[in-house]
Amino acid sequence: MRKWTTFVLGVTLAVSLSACGNNEAAEKSTNAAEASATTAPAPETTEKAAAEQTANEGTPTVEELIQKTADASQELKSFAMESQISQKMSMTQGETTQDQNVEMTMKSEYMKDPLQMHQLIQINLAGQEEQKMEQYITDAGSFSLVNGQWIKMPAEMTQQVMSAMQQSASPEKQLEQFKSITEFTKVTEKGEDYVLTAEVSGDNVKELAKSYMNQSGSADPQMTALMDQMDIKSMTIVYGVNQKTYLPTHTDVDMVMDMTTDSQKISIDMKMKNEIGQHNEIKAIEVPKEALQAKEIQTPSATAAAK
Numbered sequence: 001m002r003k004w005t006t007f008v009l010g011v012t013l014a015v016s017l018s019a020c021g022n023n024e025a026a027e028k029s030t031n032a033a034e035a036s037a038t039t040a041p042a043p044e045t046t047e048k049a050a051a052e053q054t055a056n057e058g059t060p061t062v063e064e065l066i067q068k069t070a071d072a073s074q075e076l077k078s079f080a081m082e083s084q085i086s087q088k089m090s091m092t093q094g095e096t097t098q099d100q101n102v103e104m105t106m107k108s109e110y111m112k113d114p115l116q117m118h119q120l121i122q123i124n125l126a127g128q129e130e131q132k133m134e135q136y137i138t139d140a141g142s143f144s145l146v147n148g149q150w151i152k153m154p155a156e157m158t159q160q161v162m163s164a165m166q167q168s169a170s171p172e173k174q175l176e177q178f179k180s181i182t183e184f185t186k187v188t189e190k191g192e193d194y195v196l197t198a199e200v201s202g203d204n205v206k207e208l209a210k211s212y213m214n215q216s217g218s219a220d221p222q223m224t225a226l227m228d229q230m231d232i233k234s235m236t237i238v239y240g241v242n243q244k245t246y247l248p249t250h251t252d253v254d255m256v257m258d259m260t261t262d263s264q265k266i267s268i269d270m271k272m273k274n275e276i277g278q279h280n281e282i283k284a285i286e287v288p289k290e291a292l293q294a295k296e297i298q299t300p301s302a303t304a305a306a307k
Helices: 002-017 024-039 047-056 062-073 155-165 175-179 203-213 221-229 301-305
Strands: 080-091 096-112 115-125 131-138 141-146 149-152 185-190 193-201 230-242 248-261 264-277
Touching: 062 175, 062 185, 062 193, 131 155, 141 155, 221 248
Parallel strands: none
Antiparallel strands: 080 096, 080 264, 096 115, 115 131, 131 141, 141 149, 185 193, 193 230, 230 248, 248 264
């Protein structure tokens, strides 16, 4: 059960992190939209066309939101995100069923240039002691506070983490997912936000889930193989954008899935809610002195090489 809990937490974190991503795809979307607008024919000047245009001036389309959010996010230098993740997992083998519930909260601060992150993580597994972790990732390295002690991650691991962070440091990326599922997406207004909602099931949902993992930099051959065994029943994505600034305010992802392997059936229900704010309010992320003085841990490969 612990093995599957660890794996599913990996999937959960991958999807959660990919609620944010880099600017590259969003910029491509913007450029494509601009090119399309340049080559598009002039609108008809009939009363019918004018009425349709007026009707569409209120709530933007999916494509318009992607473009405007990509444009606005070019000026986004820093932000904070609070995440709540709930996972219910049930594993059945023969006539025996075992349940495992996990609650996770994350508070993250990001600066984009230079790329930096500070994060507080709290994990509650039913029947086990609460786990807490604090980490800093900057150009000085990757530092984690575990069981009251600071450790420094090896340089090669820090590079991998920084590479994954490139995917999570710009919250407009998730909007790109809606371009491939426009037919399942609706745009509404709620309070001060435009809200995109997509409900996906069937053959499309697995590829969408894999896409999330790939964007977060978390996909590896083992995890991809396990994903292939999953029967993802449904996936719902919600994305909120402020109507005035076009900056992201919140993202929600719900996934329900089953998997059968080695005569075991695993049912998983995950819900993730991310609140995004403090746009451009974070001016610096300072690593504590005691963390900077931490000893760098050695990976098994590095220890073997030293011998």
